[in-house]
Amino acid sequence: MNNLDKLIQHFEEFPGIGGRQARRFAFHILTLNNSDTQEISELILNLRTSVAECQSCRRFFSRSGGTAVLCSICSDPNRDHTKLMVVERDSDIVAIERSNVYEGLYFVLGGTIPLLNSKDTNSLRSGGLKTVVESRITEGLSELILAFAVNPDGENTGRFVESLLKDYIAEHSITVSQLGRGLSTGSELEYADPETIKNALLNRH
Ligand SMILES: [Zn+2]
Numbered sequence: 001m002n003n004l005d006k007l008i009q010h011f012e013e014f015p016g017i018g019g020r021q022a023r024r025f026a027f028h029i030l031t032l033n034n035s036d037t038q039e040i041s042e043l044i045l046n047l048r049t050s051v052a053e054c055q056s057c058r059r060f061f062s063r064s065g066g067t068a069v070l071c072s073i074c075s076d077p078n079r080d081h082t083k084l085m086v087v088e089r090d091s092d093i094v095a096i097e098r099s100n101v102y103e104g105l106y107f108v109l110g111g112t113i114p115l116l117n118s119k120d121t122n123s124l125r126s127g128g129l130k131t132v133v134e135s136r137i138t139e140g141l142s143e144l145i146l147a148f149a150v151n152p153d154g155e156n157t158g159r160f161v162e163s164l165l166k167d168y169i170a171e172h173s174i175t176v177s178q179l180g181r182g183l184s185t186g187s188e189l190e191y192a193d194p195e196t197i198k199n200a201l202l203n204r205h
Pocket residue numbers: 054055056057058059070071072073074075
């Protein structure tokens with residue numbers, strides 16, 4: 001396999017990218033000048049050292065050369081530590097933050113559980129979520145907000161998280177809520193506008 005084919009194969013593994021788009025990416029790179037090509041290569045090479053996974057919420061954050069282990073949200077003393085929102089992926093946090101209405105903390109589960117294959121929970125950070133909930137309980141955790149996509153997989157994932165944490169929820173009287181009306185069926189948080197998210201959060205139930 002030549003270099004071009006190898007690159008196309010890597011792009012094909014990107015989320016949401018098919019063979020045709022992967023080829024377009026690779027051919028686009030061939031049209032770039034040397035300095036752009038160099039910059040992209042270096043950005044990719046250095047990404048692992050400049051970006052870290054937050055040890056609490058598990059989202060990726062830029063630590064700009066430092067040695068921080070917590071992201072700006074988790075290390076912010078003004079955030080409401082009694083609320084924990086569980087989301088599927090990093091980009092959901094970006095969408096929620098844009099709505100400017102939530103001041104609690106987050107946890108990135110890392111995926112959802114397909115309704116048709118509900119035994120497949122290996123790719124999720126179930127253990128990490130339990131650990132974070134345990135430590136948040138010592139800080140007065142009182143509400144767990146399940147913010148998954150409004151579709152069967154999202155609902156299935158919500159049920160999974162509730163049953164995973166049922167002992168903590170019962171023992172510490174933690175309220176479990178879901179995003180309310182406003183998010184249309186099938187919609188993913190990442191693509192919802194800030195106003196819609198704001199309403200869904202204010203109407204959580
Ligand atoms: Zn964090």
